[in-house]
Amino acid sequence: MKRVFALLFFFALGLSAQQTQDTPTQPDIPNANPARPTVSTPATLPPAGYLQFETGYLAAWRAPEVSSQSSLNEVVKMAVVRHLQVLAAFEPIAHSRADGLSSNDAGDIDVGVEGVIHSGEGAKPTVSLAYLRRVYGGSAPDLDISSFRNSALLLVSADVKGFHYDTNYLFNEVIDGEVHRPSFGQTLSISHALKGKVGLTGEIWHFTQPFLRGRAIGNLWALNYNARNNLVFDAGFDRGLTSTSTHWAVFTGFTYLLPHKIHFR
Numbered sequence: 001m002k003r004v005f006a007l008l009f010f011f012a013l014g015l016s017a018q019q020t021q022d023t024p025t026q027p028d029i030p031n032a033n034p035a036r037p038t039v040s041t042p043a044t045l046p047p048a049g050y051l052q053f054e055t056g057y058l059a060a061w062r063a064p065e066v067s068s069q070s071s072l073n074e075v076v077k078m079a080v081v082r083h084l085q086v087l088a089a090f091e092p093i094a095h096s097r098a099d100g101l102s103s104n105d106a107g108d109i110d111v112g113v114e115g116v117i118h119s120g121e122g123a124k125p126t127v128s129l130a131y132l133r134r135v136y137g138g139s140a141p142d143l144d145i146s147s148f149r150n151s152a153l154l155l156v157s158a159d160v161k162g163f164h165y166d167t168n169y170l171f172n173e174v175i176d177g178e179v180h181r182p183s184f185g186q187t188l189s190i191s192h193a194l195k196g197k198v199g200l201t202g203e204i205w206h207f208t209q210p211f212l213r214g215r216a217i218g219n220l221w222a223l224n225y226n227a228r229n230n231l232v233f234d235a236g237f238d239r240g241l242t243s244t245s246t247h248w249a250v251f252t253g254f255t256y257l258l259p260h261k262i263h264f265r
Contacts, residue, residue, distance in 0.1 A: 029229045034255035035075065037222045037234045039205040040166040040189040043128040043155035045116060048079040049261040056234075056253025063246040064212060065141040069096040071107065073253075078262070083116040089132070094140035108147050109136035114155070125158035143246050144216040145183055145207045148172040164191045174210065181210035189220070197226040201236070214244035222251075230257035 030047040036054045046052045054075040061068045071094035079085040091107025112132035120126040130153040137147065154169040170185035189203035203220040222236025235252040 029259045030257065032230045032232055032255045032257035034224070034232050034234070035077075036253055036255060037236055037251050038166065038187070038189040038201060038203045038220060039218075040168050040187040040203060041114075041130070041153065041155055042166050043116065043126040043157040045079040045083070045085045045114065045128075046077055046257060048082045049263065050078065051258040051262065052077045053256045053258075054253070055256070056251055058249060058251045060143055060246045060249040062240075062248065063141075063143045064209075064244050065143075066096045066098045069094055069141065069143065071095070071140065073107075083119070085114050087112050087114065090136075091138060091140060096141050098141065105138060105140035107138040107140040108134050109138070110134050110151075112151075114153075120158055123158055123160050125156045128155040129153070130155060143249075144218075144240075144244075145172070145185075145209055146174040146176060146211060148174050148183070149180075162192060165189065170207075176211045179211075183210055184208050191224075199224045199226070209244055212244050215242055216245040217241040218245055230259055231255070 030050065032052060033042060033044060033046040034054065035041045036056055054077070056073050057070070058073060059070045063069065071091055073091050075087060075089045077085055077087040088109065088111045090109040093104060094107055095102065095104050110132045112130060114128055114130035116126060116128045118127040132151040134147065134149050150173045152171045155166070157164070157166045166189045168185070168187045172183040172185065174181055174183045185205065185207040187203065187205040189201055191199055191201040193199045201222045201224065205218050205220065207216045209216055218238050218240050220236060220238040222234055224232055224234045226232050232255045234254065237251070238246070238249040240247045
């Protein structure tokens, strides 16, 4: 798994360097559509026919299952047509500490689809539905909520008076041994351009924790830097607000849209 992650990472950087050398201004490359670093996912999709990579590093402390954890995460997306995308999410490696012991484990691999059911513009919201399915159950300890087998999402995005918002409603099937329980989540992120290529995002999120009989609630803040149309860097932190939430997490990463369109025949 680590080898796959490394190949994807260097492949993306290699194409980025080549494209920068060949076309410095990049006038014809469409904009990336980052979902990271927030918990919320946009209802809008990346431009059709382009591969998008969302790559990140996360460090967390005082979570329900671990005292600390650092991990790499990757999401790969492609809209096969204007209103439908396929995606895969995986965690190649997580270094965790719990009860004085440390371990290195891979996380889950999830695949899914997202489709736009109503296209909006400006203050008129775009609405989408998404479905994710776990295809590989990793051994890395979970943060805040248990791994899901199935997840259904309702996603809404819009722009209002210079602010952009994404809100999600999640319905997860979580599993502990042979026991299955539903878990529900809500997220709301609001972002605003600050100056030049820099933007600020704030988010509040909430998930039920059926096996802990608790609720995970967090408040996230992040900065983004739009280096190019197809390359966005991000960094920020998350503060858990309940005793069963991860107390602190910091993260950094980037979203990169490959500049060459894939043509289907």
